Amino acid sequence: xxxxxxxxxxxxxxxxxxxxxxxxxxxxxxxxxxxxxxxxxxxxxxxxxxxxxxxxxxxxxxxxxxxxxxxxxxxxxxxxxxxxxxxxxxxxxxxxxxxxxxxxxxxxxxxxxxxxxxxxxxxxxxxxxxxxxxxxxxxxxxxxxxxxxxxxxxxxxxxxxxxxxxxxxxxxxxxxxxxxxxxxxxxxxxxxxxxxxxxxxxxxxxxxxxxxxxxxx
Amino acid sequence: xxxxxxxxxxxxxxxxxxxxxxxxxxxxxxxxxxxxxxxxxxxxxxxxxxxxxxxxxxxxxxxxxxxxxxxxxxxxxxxxxxxxxxxxxxxxxxxxxxxxxxxxxxxxxxxxxxxxxxxxxxxxxxxxxxxxxxxxxxxxxxxxxxxxxxxxxxxxxxxxxxxxxxxxxxxxxxxxxxxxxxxxxxxxxxxxxxxxxxxxxxxxxxxxxxxxxxxxxxxxxxxxx
Amino acid sequence: xxxxxxxxxxxxxxxxxxxxxxxxxxxxxxxxxxxxxxxxxxxxxxxxxxxxxxxxxxxxxxxxxxxxxxxxxxxxxxxxxxxxxxxxxxxxxxxxxxxxxxxxxxxxxxxxxxxxxxxxxxxxxxxxxxxxxxxxxxxxxxxxxxxxxxxxxxxxxxxxxxxxxxxxxxxxxxxxxxxxxxxxxxxxxxxxxxxxxxxxxxxxxxxxxxxxxxxxxxxxxxxxxxxxxxxxxxxxxxxxxxxxxxxxxxxxxxxxx
Numbered sequence: 001x002x003x004x005x006x007x008x009x010x011x012x013x014x015x016x017x018x019x020x021x022x023x024x025x026x027x028x029x030x031x032x033x034x035x036x037x038x039x040x041x042x043x044x045x046x047x048x049x050x051x052x053x054x055x056x057x058x059x060x061x062x063x064x065x066x067x068x069x070x071x072x073x074x075x076x077x078x079x080x081x082x083x084x085x086x087x088x089x090x091x092x093x094x095x096x097x098x099x100x101x102x103x104x105x106x107x108x109x110x111x112x113x114x115x116x117x118x119x120x121x122x123x124x125x126x127x128x129x130x131x132x133x134x135x136x137x138x139x140x141x142x143x144x145x146x147x148x149x150x151x152x153x154x155x156x157x158x159x160x161x162x163x164x165x166x167x168x169x170x171x172x173x174x175x176x177x178x179x180x181x182x183x184x185x186x187x188x189x190x191x192x193x194x195x196x197x198x199x200x201x202x203x204x205x206x207x208x209x210x211x212x213x214x215x216x217x
Numbered sequence: 218x219x220x221x222x223x224x225x226x227x228x229x230x231x232x233x234x235x236x237x238x239x240x241x242x243x244x245x246x247x248x249x250x251x252x253x254x255x256x257x258x259x260x261x262x263x264x265x266x267x268x269x270x271x272x273x274x275x276x277x278x279x280x281x282x283x284x285x286x287x288x289x290x291x292x293x294x295x296x297x298x299x300x301x302x303x304x305x306x307x308x309x310x311x312x313x314x315x316x317x318x319x320x321x322x323x324x325x326x327x328x329x330x331x332x333x334x335x336x337x338x339x340x341x342x343x344x345x346x347x348x349x350x351x352x353x354x355x356x357x358x359x360x361x362x363x364x365x366x367x368x369x370x371x372x373x374x375x376x377x378x379x380x381x382x383x384x385x386x387x388x389x390x391x392x393x394x395x396x397x398x399x400x401x402x403x404x405x406x407x408x409x410x411x412x413x414x415x416x417x418x419x420x421x422x423x424x425x426x427x428x429x430x431x432x433x434x435x436x437x438x439x440x441x442x
Numbered sequence: 443x444x445x446x447x448x449x450x451x452x453x454x455x456x457x458x459x460x461x462x463x464x465x466x467x468x469x470x471x472x473x474x475x476x477x478x479x480x481x482x483x484x485x486x487x488x489x490x491x492x493x494x495x496x497x498x499x500x501x502x503x504x505x506x507x508x509x510x511x512x513x514x515x516x517x518x519x520x521x522x523x524x525x526x527x528x529x530x531x532x533x534x535x536x537x538x539x540x541x542x543x544x545x546x547x548x549x550x551x552x553x554x555x556x557x558x559x560x561x562x563x564x565x566x567x568x569x570x571x572x573x574x575x576x577x578x579x580x581x582x583x584x585x586x587x588x589x590x591x592x593x594x595x596x597x598x599x600x601x602x603x604x605x606x607x608x609x610x611x612x613x614x615x616x617x618x619x620x621x622x623x624x625x626x627x628x629x630x631x632x633x634x635x636x637x638x639x640x641x642x643x644x645x646x647x648x649x650x651x652x653x654x655x656x657x658x659x660x661x662x663x664x665x666x667x668x669x670x671x672x673x674x675x676x677x678x679x680x681x682x683x684x685x686x687x688x689x690x691x692x693x694x695x696x697x698x699x
Binding site (some may be wrong): 049067111113116118120121122123124129131132135136139145 | 503504506512529530532533536537539541543544546547556558560561602605606609660
């Protein structure tokens with residue numbers, strides 16, 4: 001059974017996929033929080049610029065961003081980016097656009113009265129954000145952020161195109177080595193099944209978190 | 218320092234034109250097909266028959282949670298094991314349509330669920346047949362509810378069409394990759410290609426907002442405009 | 443105004459001075475050229491039809507909205523929504539909202555202690571102790587650890603009152619505090635407010651509760667169309683209104699059928 005021979009490689013591939021999408025998600029959350037804050041700014045110019053940023057990456061396919069970072073940035077800086085770094089940056093940029101939408105939605109879901117009530121007790125603007133707005137908004141943001149993680153995890157499969165050996169590339173390499181074998185189809189089905197199970201589990205988790213958030217209503 | 222010069226792109230404008238045409242063709246076809254299949258699958262998911270519903274759920278969850286590249290590899294490399302050999306274009310179109318159908322199903326399902334039961338009852342009470350009921354009462358409301366998400370999914374299809382270069386389809390991303398590897402003017406190539414995608418997606422946004430205003434007399438939000 | 447029964451007739455500087463204040467959103471004028479004073483210890487009730495800018499007026503006093511002309515002076519300080527000292531001003535003004543605006547992610551107790559700790563710099567121990575005093579005052583000591591979603595509307599509003607009281611403000615403003623409540627819980631909230639009045643709190647109350655205005659109010663201001671139509675003792679306004687519009691309003695409220 002070829003699966004047993006290759007199971008170690010598959011597990012390693014899955015680990016790399018989870019790792020790169022997790023790193024990219026953290027970066028995306030960081031950038032996305034800043035962009036999302038900008039999108040709720042009082043100043044029209046900041047709202048517009050951050051809106052264009054989000055809309056830009058929403059309109060550029062992951063594969064294009066990936067090629068741009070891998071080939072273009074290397075050309076520009078003269079530094080040879082590893083496939084890992086290039087893929088992480090590309091996934092983070094794409095994810096940050098989605099995260100900015102999540103952050104904006106979360107901040108806007110907090111009723112105006114919450115800010116007013118806090119202000120009326122004499123809190124400073126930053127205290128209102130820190131103690132009243134964000135603690136509530138983060139709970140609203142977590143379920144859709146889980147969705148962003150699933151998207152990032154799926155998109156990380158595109159890193160295989162520039163030769164980064166994560167789960168998909170691992171599958172393709174195994175397939176090469178067993179070419180002609182009946183395992184060729186099997187290995188693709190196994191890879192697909194792993195993705196489906198992992199993503200399904202994560203999505204369920206997100207749905208459970210959403211149900212737990214009922215105190216807001 | 219890199220010297221940015223769009224002049225290097227001029228020799229490749231002809232092939233770019235074809236690439237845009239291919240991107241448009243596969244995106245429009247996949248959108249059209251996935252809307253039809255999406256409505257049908259939404260009805261399957263809301264069916265009265267338990268096993269039919271289960272099939273619908275399985276389809277949506279499996280396809281939605283699988284990267285489109287993997288789906289494409291399954292069709293492109295996997296189907297030949299069963300003696301089914303599809304061309305690159307048909308493989309790509311199948312993968313894109315199957316993927317989009319899963320998302321369209323969810324969009325239309327929530328659309329159907331948002332139409333209140335009273336609508337069905339009121340129309341039946343007036344003696345409408347099932348066809349009339351869906352044609353005149355239910356589908357227009359579903360369309361209205363799903364309208365904004367529909368635009369997002371169309372953008373999703375255009376984004377997804379970039380993966381079709383793996384199935385050797387000469388679309389815009391393939392053009393960028395190929396042209397770049399010939400002239401090494403990656404910056405210019407990505408600038409032009411990126412611009413094409415940006416314009417395509419924002420056109421979808423703007424048309425959606427404008428059409429929404431005409432059809433529903435209200436704006437559907439989208440884009441920073 | 444200086445002849446309220448039970449109050450000594452010492453005319454001091456008013457705690458709140460409102461001088462020809464105008465508020466507008468763009469071209470739409472919300473209220474125009476409003477002037478009146480509130481003395482310390484007074485309970486002033488503002489009544490009038492919906493949409494006449496009463497709530498907006500309270501928000502202006504707290505600097506949650508800016509004003510276009512005129513002057514609001516609270517304890518000698520000019521209220522300016524955009525100035526830095528608005529924070530120090532808001533500490534001294536408690537505000538009760540129609541929709542309570544309790545913080546849903548905090549327990550009732552935490553709702554009350556947050557501002558004393560973060561704004562006044564009190565220790566958790568002191569803030570907790572004082573909060574429990576406030577809970578006794580609003581008769582909710584058994585509900586202190588509940589989350590807002592577990593409380594009834596009336597209980598939520600009483601927590602909101604405790605939250606405002608915890609800052610020990612020199613003026614309490616109530617923005618239609620009973621309008622969002624079920625009829626059976628209105629009485630509890632009004633009883634607490636009446637007690638506060640008896641304790642000598644200075645209160646500015648926007649309400650539709652004419653009974654409360656009559657019994658508890660020292661003064662009643664009738665607003666309509668963005669201006670003050672009449673200003674005087676509640677019994678006077680309710681029994682012999684001078685203005686025709688006051689008459690119509692009082693009739694419509696007291697005899698809704």
